[in-house]
Amino acid sequence: MKMNKNYCFIYSLFFFVVSxxxxxxxxxxxxxxxxxxxxWELINLNSSSVCFSMLLDFKSMIFMSFVLFISCMIIFxxxxxxxxxxxxxxxxxLVVLFVFSMMFLIISPNLMSILLGWDGLGLTSYCLVIYYQNSKSYSAGMLTILMNRVGDVCMLMSIAWMLNFGSWNYLFFYYNENLSLELNMIVFLVLLSAMTKSAQIPFSSWLPAAMAAPTPVSAxxxxxxxxxxxxxxxxxxxNLIFxxxxxxxxxxxxxxxxxMAGIGANFEFDLKKIIALSTLSQLGFMMSTIGLGFPDLAFFHLLTHALFKALLFMCAGVFIHNLNNLQDIRGMGCLVNQMPFISICFNFSNLAxxxxxFLAGFYSKDLILELSLMMYMNKFIFILFFxxxxxxxxxxxxxxxxTMSMDFNYNSYFILNDEELQFIIPMFFMVLMSIFGGSFLGWMMIDIPELIIMSSWxxxxxxxxxxxxxxxxxxxxNLNLLMNSLYLTNKKLVFFIGNMWFMPYLSTYMMxxxxxxxxxxIFKSADSGWLEEMGSQGMKKIFDVMFKKNQNFQDVEFFIYLVSFFMWIMILFFLIIFKM
Structure with a gap:
């Protein structure tokens, strides 16, 4: 075990310094x-150069720094x-490979090199989801990788379409506005691949299923x-989307x-799945922000969300660890009496x-919501959004x-504590970032104060x-009687909402x-049936018959040729003899 501890500590320290x-x-x-x-040009073929590119700007550097800092804390x-x-x-x-795949994706302005990180994330996430080797983990891993393969195929198709531009670097798109069809096709394919990776509707079912992975991976x-x-x-x-x-x-x-994620989380009792659905909700919020026309604010919220969501999963992991792998929130309650520091961190991350x-999530979320109130927005979208x-x-x-206010529902004999330093130290740093990180990022990223004009209402x-x-x-x-009656009288509605609008069933059984x-x-009747009969095997049979007939014909012709040849030789021989 000593080697394992040093192993974790070395990677953690390395990531912290690089961060x-x-x-x-x-x-x-x-x-x-x-x-x-x-x-760095690797191959130049027919005026299409395959390059490994790196884009080092403020966004990529800050995002890589946050990824490495969070990875450092999670490995520790x-x-x-x-x-x-x-x-x-x-x-x-596997975790380190996962982080390096994400780094590839962050620094790449080139879809060819983005694909390295994109596929690396898919492969390592599959290996991590099936880390606990049981049937539930295998099913979740298969659902995860098959959903992400849809996005990978879209990414490959967009790379093929980009041959029309002469480069795979998306920075060149802005100078090719006349190719509107190709541009629309590429943007649509990239949008579809991003939807699968970020689990947007209708590709949302894999994200809660990926909770089969260990809790540090989920964080x-x-x-x-x-x-x-x-x-x-x-x-x-x-810019290309606009x-x-x-x-x-x-x-x-x-x-x-x-x-969908917000209303589903209100009917869920699995602690990790509630937090997973909250991630899905925040991803939808970021996508909506990009759709409203604020990509920089979406990036701001992406960074602040990373801080408090990592802390939230770390706290949930300590709860599950101490409660002997219990994930049902109905079996918890009054944890603040047993684990005060972890509970404080948990509540700070929840409020953020x-x-x-004045917590981290406020500075990005409040700014986005106030700016959205100044936009021209459809009433349906407005109601849905807020x-x-x-x-x-x-x-x-x-x-x-x-988890905090309800009566304690665990076993009568228990030992709960939060005195482990290897849990407390990374969570202490993360709770500091969840409190002060939002204001610090706001000062650093928003250089010009946003002018927001609205009524007091x-x-x-x-x-x-x-x-x-x-x-x-x-x-x-708190009103358990009301909630129980709601569950009992509306079973079908509760089943529909609590199962993410039947998306897991549509993605598995229906699929x-x-x-x-x-x-x-189709494979049996077409590929192994008619196409074989009329295609390769059928052609082989036809050619076999033709070759045999040709061979027979040639064999007979050759025999006739030999007989006639000997006959002419005999005739010549007799003529010569008679003349002599």
């Missing part, structure tokens, strides 16, 4: 408004969390890697995802998720009630939505029946 370097370098080039583009946290695991070294190496995946890769890609492609006029579709998809004033924000606060306060509207949502969530959880079974029948 600080990237952070300082990012601030320096951000203040100077500089961008570095480095290209994993040293104790995975302490009894025999394959801890393998787990840490990493749901904060700064994998699911944020699609959002980051669309932030880079945001050029192709696809931002309204993105806004609608983001709002629907946000609403809600966007409560109702989803209220649902976020609602399920958060419901979670706080079940609009100004208080956002705060009222949060307060009403929190009050309803807490009260509905299995309508695609795999029908595909198997």
């Amino acid at each position: 600080m370097f990237f952070f300082l370098f990012g601030i320096s080039i951000g203040f100077k408004s500089m961008i570095y583009i480095l290209e 946290y994993s040293n104790l969390y995975m302490n009894l695991d025999y394959n801890k070294n393998r787990f840490i190496i 990493l995946v749901h904060s700064s890697t994998l699911v944020t890769a699609g959002v980051y890609l669309l932030i880079r492609f945001s 050029m192709a006029e696809m931002n309204n579709y993105l806004l609608m998809i983001g709002c629907l995802t946000m609403f 998720l809600c966007g409560m004033p 109702m989803s924000v209220g649902l976020t606060v609602m399920y958060t306060f419901r979670l706080i009630y079940y 609009s100004k208080y509207f956002v705060l009222m939505i949060m307060l009403i949502g929190g009050w309803i969530g807490f009260e509905l959880s 299995n029946y309508y695609f795999l079974i029908v595909g198997n029948k």
Whole structure:
């Protein structure tokens, strides 16, 4: 075990040092408004050069710094969390490969090199989801990788379409506005691939299923890697999305995802799945922000969300670890008496998720909501958008009630504590970032103060939505009789809402029946049937018959030729004899 501890500590220290370097370098080039583009040409074929490119600007450096900082804390946290695991070294190496794949994706302005990181994320996430080797993990891993393969195929098709531009670097798109068809096709394919990676409707079912992975992996995946890769890609492609006029579709998809995840989390009792659905809700919020026309603010919220969501999963992991792998929130309650420090961190991260004033989430979320009030927005989208924000606060306060305020429902004999330093140290740093990180990032990223002009009613509207949502969530959880009657009298509605609008069933059973079974029948009747009979095998049979006939014909002709040849020789021989 000593080697394992050093192994974790070395990677953690290395990531921390590199994170600080990237952070300082990012601030320096951000203040100077500089961008570095480095290209290494690998192959030049028919005027299409295959290059490994690196785009070093403020966004990529700061995002890499945050990814490495969060990874450093999670690896340090994993040293104790995975302490009894025999394959801890393998787990840490998979996490490091996962982080490096994300780094490839962040620094690449070239779709060919983005594909390296994109596929690397898909492969390592599959290996991490099936880390606990049981049938549930295998099913979740298969669902995860098959959903992400749809996005990978779209990415490959967009790379093929980009041959029309002579380069795979998306920076060249801005100078080719006349190729409108190709531009629209590429933007649509990139949008579709980002939707699969960030689990937007209708590709949302894999994200809660990926909770089969160990909790440190969930903390990493749901904060700064994998699911944020699609959002980051669309932030880079945001100008092209507006050029192709696809931002309204993105806004609608983001709002629907946000609403579906928010209302589903209010009917969920699995602690990790509630936090996973909150991630899905925040991803929809970021997509909606890009659709509204604020990609920089979406990036701002992406960074602040990474801080408090990593902390939220770390706290949930300690709860599950101490409660002997219990994930049902109905078995918890009054944890603040047993684990005060972890409970404080948990509540801080929950309130930051809600966007409560002066925590990390407030600075990005409040700014986005106030700017959205100044936009020309459809009433349906407006209601959906702000109702989803209220649902976020609602399920958060419901979670706080079940874990902190409710009567303790665990076994009568228990030992709960939060005195492990390897849990406390990374969570202490993360809670500091969840409190002060939002204001610090706001000062650093928003160099010119935003001018927001609105009435006092609009100004208080956002705060009222949060307060009403929190009050309803807490009260509905407190009135257990009302909630139980709701569950019992509306079973079908509760089943529909609690199962993400039947998306997991559509992605598995329906997909299995309508695609795999029908595909198997087509394969048997077409590929192994008529196409074989009329195609390769049929042609082989026809050619075999023709070759045999030709061979027979040639064999007979050759025999006739030999007989006639000998006959002529005999005739000549007799003529010569008679003349003599």
